[in-house]
Amino acid sequence: MKKIIGKDSENHIRKFFKKNNWHPLEFQIEAWESYLKGESGIIQVPTGYGKTYAALMGPLLKLKELKYSKGINILLVTPLKALSRDLKKSILDAIQFFDPNITVGIRNGDTSNYIKKKQTIKPPNILITTPESLTLLIANKESNKLFRNLFSIIIDEWHELMGCKRGNQCELALSWLRGNNKNIQIWGMSATIGNIEEAASSILGLSFKKPKIIKSNIVKNIEIKSIIPNNIGTFPWSGHLGIKSHKSLLKEIDKDKSTLIFTNTRNQSERWFQCLRYFNPDMEQNIALHHGSLDKEARKYVEEGVKEGSIKWVVCTSSLDLGVDFQPVDQIVQIGSAKNIGRLIQRAGRSAHKPGGISKILFMPTNALELLEISAMRKLINKGITEKINIPELSYDVLLQHLVTLACGPGFDPRIEKERIKNCLSFRNLKDEDWQWCLDFLEYGGRCLKAYPKYKKIEKIYDSINKKDFTYTVRDKTLIRIHKYNIGTITSDKSVIVKYIKGKSLGSLEENFASKLKIGDTFFFAGKMLEFIKIRDMILYVKNSSQKSSMIPAWIGGQMVISDLLSKNIRKEISLTNNLFDYKEFINEELKSLLPILGKQKEISNIPKENQLLTEIYSFNGFKTLFVFPLEGKFVNEGIAFLWALRFVNLNKTTFSITANDFGFSLTSTENYDFSVLNNYLSYFMSIKNLEKDLESAINFSELTKNKFKNIAQISGLINNNNPSKLKTSNQLSISSNLLFEVFNKYENNHLLLKQSYEEVKKQQLEIDRINSSLQRMSKLDLILNKTEYPSPFAFPLLVERLNNTLSNETIEERVNKLIKSYEKY
Amino acid sequence: MKNIKTCPSTNFSWKGTKIELYASQVLFIPLTRELLISDVHIGKAEYFQLNGIPLTNNEDENNINRIYKLINQFKPRKLVILGDLFHSRFSLNKNLIYKVERLFKNFKNKIELIEGNHDKGCKINGISYLKEKKSLNLIFTHEPIKKKDNNKLNICGHYHPKLILKNNQDKLSFKCFAFDSINNNLYLPSFGDLTGGFLCKKHFKKWAIISENNIVEIS
Secondary structure: OOOOOOHHHHHHHHHHHHHOOOOOOHHHHHHHHHHHOOOOEEEEOOOOOOHHHHHHHHHHHHHHHHOOOOOOOEEEEOOOHHHHHHHHHHHHHHHHHHOOOOOEEEEOOOOOHHHHHHHHHOOOOEEEEOHHHHHHHHOOOOHHHHOOOOOEEEEOOHHHHHOOHHHHHHHHHHHHHHHHOOOOEEEEEEOOOOOHHHHHHHHHOOOOOOOEEEEOOOOOEEEEEEOOOOOHHHOOOOOOOOHHHHHHHHHHOOOOOOEEEEOOOHHHHHHHHHHHHHHOHHHHHHEEEEOOOEOHHHHHHHHHHHHHOOOOEEEEOHHHOOOOOOOOEOEEEEEOOOOOHHHHHHHHOOEOOOOOOEEEEEEEOOOOOHHHHHHHHHHHHHHOOOOOOOOOOOOHHHHHHHHHHHHHOOOEOHHHHHHHHHOOHHHOOOOHHHHHHHHHHHHHOOOOOOOOOOOOOOEEEEOOOOOOOEEEEOOOHHHHHHHHHOOOOOOOOOEEEEEEOOOOEEEEEEHHHHOOOOOOOEEEEOOEEEEEEEEEOOEEEEEEOOOOOOOOOOOOOOOOOOOHHHHHHHHHHHHHHOOHHHOHHHOOHHHHHHHHHHHHHHHHOOOOOOOEEEEEEEEEOOEEEEEEEOOOOHHHHHHHHHHHHHHHHHHOOOEEEEEEOOOOEEEEEOOOOOOOHHHHOHHHHHOOOOHHHHHHHHHHHOOHHHHHHHHHHHHOOOOOOOOOOOOHHHHHHOOOHHHHHHHHHHHOOOOHHHHHHHHHHHHHHOOHHHHHHHHHHHHOOEEEEEEOOOOOOOOHHHHHOOOOEEEEOOOHHHHHHHHHHOOEEO | OOOOOOOOEEEEEEOOEEEEEEOOOOEEEOOOOEEEEOOOOEOHHHHHHHOOOOOOOHHHHHHHHHHHHHHHHHOOOEEEEOOOOEOOHHHOOHHHHHHHHHHHHHOOOOEEEEOOHHHOOOOOOOOOEEOOEEEOOEEEOOOOOOOOOOOOEEEEOOOOEEEEEEOOOOEEEEEEEEEEOOOOEEEOOOOOOOOOOEEOOOOOEEEEEEEOOEEEEEO
8 A cells, every 4th residue: 555644744643642731652652653554453442541542543644644535534433322422522623633624424323314414415524423324324325435435444342343243234334345445444442352353353354464453551450349238138139129228339429429320221220210319319410310212312411411510420221331431430330240341341441541540340239149240250350351252153134134235225246245245254154055045035035935926125237238247236215215224233122202292202112011001100211200191103102290100111132141251250259158157357348248148058058169060959839940050151051951951851741941040040840840860860961962952952942043033033124113104004014023933934944044043042142162061061060959948049039030931842732731720811 | 630622613602692613713603604704814925025025925825725625614604704805905916816716706605705904905806895794693894893782792803812821831822712791892813824913901701722623711
């Protein structure tokens, strides 16, 4: 590449820093020098140390030197809409110095149609956008023109995207942009993760040799303090909250200090907000709520309030994990285990942004055993170990969506596109036949089926000169509109907008919750007590209510699961606690507070040592339950649960209900099932022979695949939850994913999307590789099989959790029989 | 424990009129030899295909074959379809029209269609479209009649009733017949294979269709 920028110009950057009285950090200098040499790569620095300027200085300088050419020149992709405004502000500051004529625009779900249109006619030099809005831009017929002069892409907070399908979507979009313009320089930014090389390769493509990896030597010290309730007897075992112990929390946090209180779910954040405000009436104006389902104006108000200092405490979810350049806050509270070291570090990082400063985080457990997690986490953090982020592979649903996006936009030549896509890390193992299947699926509706006379989606348009060449496009305007409405990989139930009858919008709820409301019902949402008035056209009208209600909506969201790394260390921690009773002085606060509970565990059953596998059998009210504690994290535990359930029913026919959490799993049967067969057939249960086959048949018996298929059907465009409102026929197009699942199963069992559902259950949900290694680990352990008279402290949380899954090899008739005997009607 | 026997049909009686409910998703009135089905939604797959969603059409063959079989089995005086024989006028093609017309031709004067909301604009030769039909102390309609007549039972479709059986061990869902004793409506399950369903209200009496030859009363 031609070198356009010399040392002289680089001084311009230094001048900019000097003018602001900043001293460029080492990694920042390294980043722009590397950029100016024409390199691409990734910058790994903790949040809050000026990553943005590190990545931006080079491209800005280039833009200034090149003078602006038409179209978008620099693209900034960020995972959260909320980050855009602050990014724009920092860029505007820099532009004032570099060249005030440079234009900056934001384009995301909150951007008005008017602005969007203006942007397409006269694109800004720098565009800040999200993966979804970027994909929407590509689906524009003019997208080739828009990106013609793109020379630089910056991906912010890549660690947030790479582990999910949004990351896949991003990879595919990048592959297209790279393909069109070989000279684009791409830089990613990431927090500290265990596999930064893979992260770099996923944004740059496999063919990119030697991505530059810039790490800073900034060390962040983190201090975790657990809030331990005075009376361990009142310690919440499980269930959502631990709100009971709010007093202990209130004692620890300062009313005058700015505070972020992180919860793991939106439902939890509503509850804690309600609780904190109730017990601090004098702070009513200073406590706020922030989560992803609230109206954007409300969120904006809170963000500004924190900046100005008028709002002191914010109860929030991962919606505030990233960015939103608050001045660093004074206090951070984490309610419930963060389950993942990376996340905890990131949240802790929202306080004390100064290099070398100490980030403090207060941890409020929601069940006793979480204290073990924190104790293990602290040890890992002190050693500086962080998790890897697994990149989901071969997501055909995302691929299908991407291909339709291209076909809606400029069209695509399959020969060219295939190479680009196979160059993506997550699609490197794409087989030719599966690629062909995807094309057939989109063009004809499927291969093994008769041609559908009326089916249409993408179609070939032949080149007028080179008669053999063609591109795939979508012609039908309605299809394009439906597709654009449904771009994205974040699936959710249909949502309903909540509005005051007088007009102000509060946010959105899932339809499922809304459909259960009766007129006059009151519920708590957006921090307010609301009365349900009516529902029209997917808008739920409410008014304020003074009645009290304990009804709080729940949202289906990504589940947080303990990471591999963490679970290994929790096992150690638990084993260790066996010795605690003798050396009480030497242990940390968390473990000390757990002693009464651990003592109870020891009394009723055992505390498993590292070389033991603990199982318990407990009978109650005609139910018989087996508890097993592999301590492998929820999903792996669930996988082993399915496997064992299948192996049990192979020995003795029955129906099990299965529950799993991070510590273990339970199998419950209504009959007097003899679980002691475990002793005699132990090697059968631990066997990794036929693991894949057994797991597959276990999955077959369960609903897991159907649940995965629901998301896949949405992403691949089989089910369109969002329809342009003008489309009157939309309800004629509604079909349940279960029905689709059955139809595909019946007529085309090689269906790639069915295959993907199986693979996702096996690989991503139950993590077959981890099941394999944990069976091998477990087979070396000594089995302890305790019959307990009371549920042990370890077993209790599993016992109170709701029904999760069922595995049965009985006939429908037999099951109906039992159901009728003891059923609840719905 | 009392076991449920496999039972292909069950009886329901309305002020002296005997009505039989079958696991094959049909309702039969022995006195008049009328056979009732509802909500077949022929052409649903095509409608999806038109909108870029590849669903197979095999189910329509199935649906029509099932109707043939039932007519031969029951030898009714009339087959009354309680509406939504078709899914949409946009998805009717020659092939489908041919199959349906042949069905009606083969059983000339035997089949009657009460027009449902989905049937609008689906004009087919040889079919007489009715708004509603009275028979004995029964009224057949597509959508439930809202005005209650104490003496008459309204037999209708439209609703696609479904129920969930569940305890803290297990959960299964089935199509069903449903009786609303407050408004005197008897709902038929949707006949079409590609049709979904909606959960019934609590106070309804229900008959779950467990399999092709097993129907179970749930109350």
